[in-house]
Amino acid sequence: MGRNGRYNPLCFMDKYDLAFLNDVCSFPLLTYAEEKKYSRLAQKGDLEARQKMFFSNTRLIASRAKVFALKYRRPDLYLAFFMEGVDGLYEAISRFDYRKGRFSTYAQFWIDQRIRRSEDIKPLVRLPPYLSDWVSTFRNAVNA
Numbered sequence: 001m002g003r004n005g006r007y008n009p010l011c012f013m014d015k016y017d018l019a020f021l022n023d024v025c026s027f028p029l030l031t032y033a034e035e036k037k038y039s040r041l042a043q044k045g046d047l048e049a050r051q052k053m054f055f056s057n058t059r060l061i062a063s064r065a066k067v068f069a070l071k072y073r074r075p076d077l078y079l080a081f082f083m084e085g086v087d088g089l090y091e092a093i094s095r096f097d098y099r100k101g102r103f104s105t106y107a108q109f110w111i112d113q114r115i116r117r118s119e120d121i122k123p124l125v126r127l128p129p130y131l132s133d134w135v136s137t138f139r140n141a142v143n144a
């Protein structure tokens with residue numbers, strides 16, 4: 001648990017996972033002009049422009065994966081959420097229209113959607129709503 005009583009997803013990672021995240025998230029962010037330039041090139045099929053956009057926005061994936069790991073109280077799934085976010089970022093790069101706004105806002109939607117649809121966060125057995133409410137009430141009473 002962290003200082004504020006919340007789970008810290010990073011405490012479930014070994015040194016190799018942390019080194020991977022440090023390497024991936026160390027790329028500089030793009031300016032708005034660079035963003036437009038690379039997205040225009042990516043629409044034309046330039047692989048280097050797609051890679052530049054991808055690596056410059058991996059911090060966004062890391063941030064969103066952490067939000068979902070905390071939201072679902074599953075810090076052990078942080079890397080799984082990160083990998084789902086990678087798929088979402090690729091989808092965003094392929095669909096982005098540079099004339100309509102900032103890429104990070106657009107990419108956040110696709111990253112979040114891919115993480116939400118991840119099989120890792122779906123329960124194995126679906127409960128009816130009245131039972132899931134009862135389970136939530138029971139968990140809150142136990143945790144209080």
